[in-house]
Structure formats: structure tokens, C-alpha cells
Amino acid sequence: MTVMQGQTKAGNPLAEVYRVSGEDEEFLQKIIDVEGVKAHACLSCGSCSGSCPLSFSMDYTPRQIMRFLQLGMKEKVLSSSTIWLCASCYGCTVLCPREIKITDVMGALKRIAINEYKDLIASKSSYTYYNTFMKSIEKNGIIDEKSFFITYQLKTRGLLGLLNYAPFGYSLFRKGKISLRTHKIRQLDSFRMIFRKTGQMEQ
Amino acid sequence: MKSAYFPGCSLLGTAKEYDLSNRAVFRELGVELPEVEDWSCCGSTATPSYSRLLSLVLPARNLALAERMGSSIVAPCAACFNRLAMTNLSLREDGEMRDRVNEVLSTLNLNYNGKVEVRHLLDFYLNEIDLETLSKHVVKPLDGLRAVPYYGCLTVRPKTINTFDDTLNPSSLDQLIDVTGAECLEWMNKTKCCGASLIITKEDVALKLTKGLLLDAERVGAQCIVVACPFCHFNLDAKQGDVKRMSKKEIPILYFTQLLGLALGIDWKELALDKNSVSPFGMLRKWFPE
Numbered sequence: 001m002t003v004m005q006g007q008t009k010a011g012n013p014l015a016e017v018y019r020v021s022g023e024d025e026e027f028l029q030k031i032i033d034v035e036g037v038k039a040h041a042c043l044s045c046g047s048c049s050g051s052c053p054l055s056f057s058m059d060y061t062p063r064q065i066m067r068f069l070q071l072g073m074k075e076k077v078l079s080s081s082t083i084w085l086c087a088s089c090y091g092c093t094v095l096c097p098r099e100i101k102i103t104d105v106m107g108a109l110k111r112i113a114i115n116e117y118k119d120l121i122a123s124k125s126s127y128t129y130y131n132t133f134m135k136s137i138e139k140n141g142i143i144d145e146k147s148f149f150i151t152y153q154l155k156t157r158g159l160l161g162l163l164n165y166a167p168f169g170y171s172l173f174r175k176g177k178i179s180l181r182t183h184k185i186r187q188l189d190s191f192r193m194i195f196r197k198t199g200q201m202e203q
Numbered sequence: 204m205k206s207a208y209f210p211g212c213s214l215l216g217t218a219k220e221y222d223l224s225n226r227a228v229f230r231e232l233g234v235e236l237p238e239v240e241d242w243s244c245c246g247s248t249a250t251p252s253y254s255r256l257l258s259l260v261l262p263a264r265n266l267a268l269a270e271r272m273g274s275s276i277v278a279p280c281a282a283c284f285n286r287l288a289m290t291n292l293s294l295r296e297d298g299e300m301r302d303r304v305n306e307v308l309s310t311l312n313l314n315y316n317g318k319v320e321v322r323h324l325l326d327f328y329l330n331e332i333d334l335e336t337l338s339k340h341v342v343k344p345l346d347g348l349r350a351v352p353y354y355g356c357l358t359v360r361p362k363t364i365n366t367f368d369d370t371l372n373p374s375s376l377d378q379l380i381d382v383t384g385a386e387c388l389e390w391m392n393k394t395k396c397c398g399a400s401l402i403i404t405k406e407d408v409a410l411k412l413t414k415g416l417l418l419d420a421e422r423v424g425a426q427c428i429v430v431a432c433p434f435c436h437f438n439l440d441a442k443q444g445d446v447k448r449m450s451k452k453e454i455p456i457l458y459f460t461q462l463l464g465l466a467l468g469i470d471w472k473e474l475a476l477d478k479n480s481v482s483p484f485g486m487l488r489k490w491f492p493e
Binding site: 084085088103110111115126129130131144145146149179185187194197 | 212216241243249250251254256260264356361395396399403404411441477
């Protein structure tokens, strides 16, 4: 992190307060621009960590992540287990006295990690999960639960991993909750253009 | 305004009993809702972690389809409700983003103007069908059945989209349990997350949350947990066998539409009670000896 004085390039209030510059400032700006996140407003009160049902399993609590963000500590944040353990339950967002959309911050961090910093990702299975999920939607227009699950297990744990779930899968099959038929939407060809078009626009 | 039903992907599969029981109750009440025509996946809570634009376009396709039908959307799934409503809010507030989304939708000859209302199924039962109508149809009150209401996270959060209930202490599900004659118990975990979105990637962590909920329900003396979300149901019901608890007692997890259906005198087959992983039949014997 480069310490500098005076006005920063982007006029980012956070960067000014904490004197963050260069790449770290760009990173901060990215999160602030996209989600309207007021990370600089965070008081470190800990309401988020206290309300988070998953704090116990994270390497850094949401409060710590917010603080690292203020300090522009990009690698620390993007390599944390925290962002992959966030269940997007909005508990923190509801309780934040500064109305910071913490759930959206976690979403943005996952997005940045997946699209730009794959090597920093602490949970490779989560990376596979999100990619497989999106491909499944593109393939059928809806999520076909069994195809998605089978693809994910094969990619992360292989055939043996998948076989562990065979009795469970069979019990769902017997209840008619898994069918051999794959649901698809009718306008599938035009639906898939959504993915091409958004891909082009986000380039 | 007319309403259209948006079942969502889970209700075609692991949450089939939610869809079937809801349709059965609708039939009994004479409520007819067409489906949103050729609806597609809302993108779920996973999409915002992948692409911001796509996370808005996927729900927007469905909003545009409903708008073309002149309908509001009724969603039984918490994640669908959340993504559709959050997108609706973003597109209404941010004209620039709406233009970008419509640029994508134009390739499908669709356009969204922000006119659709998105409602959770609980909201629809409570404020469209209403409690009075429901109580008139109750023929088999479930007197003495002790139930805890479990809302989970996305049905009532965040407050920007939940216009029908309190965020911290919701009561819509409580009221629907009351209507059936069952006893709705107080507990601390109404809106605590069950960890369902982590059940595939972090199963051990998710099951810890599930375990806490099951133990607490048992502690307050509940005979069953009543839910309004396919993922809560999956975690609490289908995965209950994987939760290591001291007690061997199983707790049936019912969709509120199944509970309502029973009180309305609908046959258990129509309510798909045999599709629940934890069988509710033992618990129900007192009210339905046959």
C-alpha cells in the first residue's frame, strides 16, 4: 500500500482518509461505484459480525473485512474464506446502523475474485460452484437440480465423491423429486443470447 | 391487478410438494393463477457473485414477461422473490441500468418498464386471499398441534423489498398457522439463516446451522417446523438425516401450504405429504386416525 498525501486521483473519500492509492484505490473504487457501498461510513461497531450466523466459520469476520476494505487491503480481502462463507442472508445489511449493504459488498468481492483474481480464491470448490451454476442456467434456461449437482460433484470430487450421494439421490428419485427428464424452457435459443450479449457488454 | 405464478426451478424438483400443495389449496379456494409464460431461472443468489448485469437481466426477463401479461408476480420461493424484487427495485431506481438491461432484453424482443409488483406467496395468502376467507374454509382444525414458524432469511430481508411483514419479528406465517387451529409457538429462530446456500459447497458448516434450528425447535416443544422456502425445507427436511443430534426424534418439516391444506380438509395425497423426507404421518395420526 502506497501512502501518499493530499487529493487522490479519483477523489475517493475513503482513499483520502486512509491515503490509499494506485491499484488499491482502483479496487476500492470498483466496489464503491458498483454497489453504492459507503465503506467509509463503517464504524467498526460489529453489528454485522454479531448478527452473522456464519462468523464462527470465517477466517475474518465481516467487521474485519469492512476494515480491510477501508484500508484498501485487496489481497487480504479477496483471499479470505469469509466471502465464500457468506450465505447472502442479509442479516448484517438489516442491522447495519450506517446502512451499508454488506451482503452486496460480499457479492461484489466474490465477483471480482471470480472474474479477475482467480488465483487468490480460498475456496476452489466455490469457484467451480458459481461457474457450474451459471452454465446450467445457460444450458436449460432453468436449473435442473440433478444435472447441476452431478456436474459439480464430478468436477470437485470426481466419481467416487458423487457415488457417496447415490443413496440420497435414490431416495429423492423414489419420491419423484428427481426425474430422468430434464426440464428446459421453450424459448431456449433466444434465451441463450442473453449470455452472449451480457458477456459482450461487460467486456 | 392480475397475478401470475412464478414457481421457480426448485418447485419442479426437490420442492415438488410445495408446488403441489399450493396448487391444491388454490383449487380448493377457487384461486386461478396462470404461470408467467415460459418463465426462466431468476439467477438465484448465486448470480450477483458472478455478473452484476446478468444478475439483473435474468430476473428482468421474467418481469418483462409478466408485464406483457399485465400481471404482478407471485413467487413461492424465497430466493426467486428476493432476486425478482431486488431487481425490480434496482431497475425502477436506476434508469441508466434499466437501459442497459433493456438493451439485452431487446435481443429477445422484450422490454421492461418497471410496472410489475413482486409478491411473496405468503403476502398473497395474507393480503389477497385474506385470513377471513381462509378461516371460512377450515373444516379440520388442527387443535393442539404445536408448530414453530420458520421464515428463514430471504423471505423477509432486506426491508427494501419486504413490504408485507416486519423484518426482525415477522408474523405472516404465524397468522397462517393460527388460522389452521394449530398452536403457533414462540421461538428465537424465526429469521435465523439455515445455511442452505452453502449446503453444496460447505455442507459441514451448513449442517451446523441446521442442527441449531432443529434442537431449538425441539427445546420449545414443537412437533413440527412450518416453512415457506424450498431451500429451508431441503436443509431441514431432506438433510435432517445427516444432522448428528443427541436425540433420535425426527421433526417433520411442513410447507405452510401443506398445513393449510390439511385444515381445509384436502387429501394428503394432493398435498404430497408422502414426498416429505421426514414422514409427518405419525405426528398427524391424532387428527387423522384413518
